[in-house]
Amino acid sequence: MAELPEFPTSLGTSEGTTITLLGQDLAADLMGEVTFGELAYWLITLQRPTPQQARLFEAVLLGLADHGYTPTAIAARLTYLSAPDSIQGALAAGLLGGGSRFLGVTEDTGRFLAEVLDGLDELPGDDAAWDVVAEAAVRRQREAGRFVPGLGHPVHKEGDPRTPRLIQIAHEEGLYGPHLALFEAVGRVHPGVLGKTLPLNGAGVSGAALADLGIPQELLRGTVLLARCAGLLGHIAEEIRRPVANDVYMTVDRNAVYVAPED
C-alpha cells in the first residue's frame, strides 16, 4: 500500500464544540462581525480585507451581480422549469455560462493589464507617462490582431456607469493602483490607435479593480461567478414568483421551423 498523503488546508476545520475557519473562531469572531463579501475576499486571498478593500471588493460584486435577461439567467430559469426539485441544478446551469464570451472580459482585462505591468521596469509617474505605456500596449494588441479587452459595450455606447463609480470608490479608499491607472490610460489613448472611441466597460474596470485588490488572475472569473450567483438566485426567486421560462420555451418551440438535414 502506498503511504497515505496528508491533505493540508487553511480553510474550515471542526472539532468538539468549535469550528475554525481561516484560523478564526467561526462563531465568535466571524459570524456577526464580518460581512459575507469580506469573508469571500478572505477565502480567495487568505488575507483579511481592510474596510477600504472590503468596500471596493463588494462594489465590484454589486456591479457584476445581474444584468437582466442574460443567456445565463435564461438558462437557469429554463433549468428550473424542467427540474424545480433541484435548485442547485438551475444555479449550476446558470453559472456554466460563465465562460469566455460574456463573463470572461473581467479576467481577460486583468490578465492584459498585468502582463503590460509585468513588462515595466518602474511604474509611470504621471498620466502622460501612463499614456505612453498604454499606447504601446494597445498598438501591440492591434498589430497582433487581438482585441483590447475591456473596451466597448453593446448597450452603454456612451459610457458604462460602473466605470467612473468604481474608479471613484478606489480613489476614496486609497486603492487606486497601477491596473486602474493603466486601464484609464487605455481609455484615453485607444481612439488615436484604433480610430474609434469605445467606452471602458464595467467588466473591464472590475478586472482592473480586482487586480489592484490583489485577487489572483486565476480567480478573477471565479469572483465574477460569485457575484453572478446572487443575481441567478434573484432570477430563480423571480421565476418562482412570476414564471417566464415556459413562455420562453413556447416562444421558441412554436416558431421552430424544420429544415432538411441536407439543406
Add this chain to the structure above:
Amino acid sequence: MAELPEFPTSLGTSEGTTITLLGQDLAADLMGEVTFGELAYWLITLQRPTPQQARLFEAVLLGLADHGYTPTAIAARLTYLSAPDSIQGALAAGLLGGGSRFLGVTEDTGRFLAEVLDGLDELPGDDAAWDVVAEAAVRRQREAGRFVPGLGHPVHKEGDPRTPRLIQIAHEEGLYGPHLALFEAVGRVHPGVLGKTLPLNGAGVSGAALADLGIPQELLRGTVLLARCAGLLGHIAEEIRRPVANDVYMTVDRNAVYVAPED
C-alpha cells in the same frame, strides 16, 4: 404566428448610460453603499434589508460557507484538476452536491417549523407554551417514522457553536421570531420524546433564522448554495496554490480493487 409574450422582471435593466437593479440606480445607489450580502437578500426577497436583517442574514451565510473537506469541496477540486481551463465547471460541480443529504437540512428544518407554525391559531406566549407545541410536533414526526430535521451532528455532539451564536445575534437585532422560538423548544423537549439528547445543529438553526428573516421556503437551499459558493471558491483558490486533488485521485486509484461483476 403566435403573439410574442412580454417577459417581466424586477431585477436588472440597462439603457444608455444607466443600469437599474431592483429599481435602484446601480452605480449611484448600490455600488459602494450596499454590501453584497444585503444585495443578495434584496434579490431573493425584493425587500431591502434593514441593517439588523443584514447582520443576521450575513451571519447565516458565514456559518454555512465552508466546512473543510466536504464531499462537495472535494468534487470541486477534482473537477478543477481535470478541467483547469473552466473554473465555472469546478464551481458548478461543487454546488451540484447541494442536495438532500448534506445541504438539505436548512430547507428541511425551515419547512418543518413553518408547517408546525401554520397549524397554530395563535403563537404561544411563553416557553412552556412553546414546549407544548414542540413536543406534539416531535411526537408526530416520530410516529410518522420521520426524522426531526436540525437535530444531531456527526462532529459537534456536545453542541454546534453556530446555534447559540445565531440565536444571540437574532436577539441582539430584534429578529428572534417564531421559527427560532419553536426550534429552541424542539431542542428542549426532544429528549423526553426521543429518549436521547441531540444538539440543535447549525444548518437547522440557519433554516429557522432565515425563515424568521422572511426567506421563502423554496429559496432556503438556494441561500445555502450562495454561502457555499464562497467556500468553494476558497477551495479552488487553495487548490491552485497548494493542490491536493491529484493526491485524492491517486489515493483512490491505487487502492482500487477489482471485483468480478457477478460477485
Add this chain to the structure above:
Amino acid sequence: MAELPEFPTSLGTSEGTTITLLGQDLAADLMGEVTFGELAYWLITLQRPTPQQARLFEAVLLGLADHGYTPTAIAARLTYLSAPDSIQGALAAGLLGGGSRFLGVTEDTGRFLAEVLDGLDELPGDDAAWDVVAEAAVRRQREAGRFVPGLGHPVHKEGDPRTPRLIQIAHEEGLYGPHLALFEAVGRVHPGVLGKTLPLNGAGVSGAALADLGIPQELLRGTVLLARCAGLLGHIAEEIRRPVANDVYMTVDRNAVYVAPED
C-alpha cells in the same frame, strides 16, 4: 492514521498493455464487437445484454434522445453561446434539466408499476385479470390525489407513436413482461375511473420497457439522461452550424418589461 480503505469496482482497470472493462479485455473483446448501447446496458446492470435485450434497450434510447426545442435543449444552446470554450458545460447545463417535470415521467412510471407488481401474490394470467389489478391501482392513485404517471401528452393527444412501437419490439424480442402488461392495462381501464381517455405516452412506456429489461429503478432517469446526451450533442452541433441561441436571448431581452418590485 485511520486505516486506508480499499475501493472496489467491477468497471475499468488498466495495467501494462491491457485494459479491462467489466471483466472483459476492452480492446480484444469489446471494441468492434459490442455496440455502445450494449455497453451502456452492461455498465448499468453488470449483465451482458442478449441481442434481444440490446434491441429493445437501444429502441428506448432512440425514442428519448431528442424532441426538438425542449427547455433543456435551449438551455444547452444558451450555455454554449456564453461559453463556447467549454462544451462540457453546455452539455451539463442541458442534462441538469433532467429533473422531475419533463424527464421524470420514465422513472415515475417505472416506480409506480413496480410498486403495484410488488403488491401482487402472483401475476395475472390474462388481460381481464390485468385489468382488475390496473383498475384498483388507478383508483388508489386518484383517491390519493396523485396522477397516474405515463398518461397524457401535450402534443400526441391521439396517441404517442413510440408506445405501440416499443410494445411491438418487446413482443418481437420475447421481452414483453409484467410492467408493460400492467401499463397496457392502465391504458385500457383508466377512462372508466378517470372519466377521460388519455394516451399512454412514450416516456411512460419507456419506463415500463426499461423495468422489464431489469434496469434498476434508481437508474431509470439516468438511462433517459444518456439518451438525452446524444440529443443535446445534436443541438450543440446544430448551434455551431446554424446558431439560434443569440436570437433566443435577444427575443427575450428585447421584450423584457420592468415591473417595480412592490407590484
Add this chain to the structure above:
Amino acid sequence: MAELPEFPTSLGTSEGTTITLLGQDLAADLMGEVTFGELAYWLITLQRPTPQQARLFEAVLLGLADHGYTPTAIAARLTYLSAPDSIQGALAAGLLGGGSRFLGVTEDTGRFLAEVLDGLDELPGDDAAWDVVAEAAVRRQREAGRFVPGLGHPVHKEGDPRTPRLIQIAHEEGLYGPHLALFEAVGRVHPGVLGKTLPLNGAGVSGAALADLGIPQELLRGTVLLARCAGLLGHIAEEIRRPVANDVYMTVDRNAVYVAPED
C-alpha cells in the same frame, strides 16, 4: 416590437401522432432499426452512418467510456453521495471534468493532425512520404515548445491496447484515412526528433479515427463526453450497489491537516 425570428432545426419535431427526427419517422424508421451509436453519429454529423462507419464510431465510444477511478468518476460519486435525489447533478458533475487535462487529448490530437493535413498540397503516397510530413510536424511542435498530442500514457508505457485495435478496425472497414496515417507516422518518427519513444495513446488514436470519420473538430470533445456518460452511469450504478464515496470523503477529511493561512 421587434419581429420574432424563426428557429430552424433539423432534429426532432412532433405533431399529431408522428414524431420526426432527422427527417425520419422516429417510431417506424429509427426505433428498433438503428443503434444508439448510429443515432449519435447521425445527430452530430447530419449523415446517416454506413455500417462500416457505425462499427468504427462505436468502437471509439467503447474505448473512451470508462477508465475506473478517474477524477471525473470520483467527482460524480461524491456528488451522488451528497445529492442522491438528483442523479442528473452527479452525471453533470462528472462530465464537467471533461476539460483540457484528461479528456482534451482526443480533440487536441484531431486538431493537430487536421492542421498538418490542411497544409499539404497533396496527400503522401506511402509510409516514407508520410514520415517526412510527420517528422516536420513533430519538429515544429518541439521548436514551438508544444507537446505532440496523443503521445505517452502514465500506465500504458509499452503501448495502449486501444491503438492497434482501432487501426485494425479502420482497415477492416475501409476507413483508414489520412488522420490515422499521419498519426501512425508520428508514432514512427517521433523518437528520432524527441529522443525518446512514447506510445500512441488511445485518446489520440480516437481523435484521429473520429476525424477520419468526419466528426467536426468542435465536436470531438463532445463525442468523448457521450462515451464518458455511459461510464459515469456505470459508476453511479455501482455507487448505488456498493458505495465508496463516503470512504473517499472520510479518507480525505480524516487526513486533513490545518495549515495557518500565512504559512
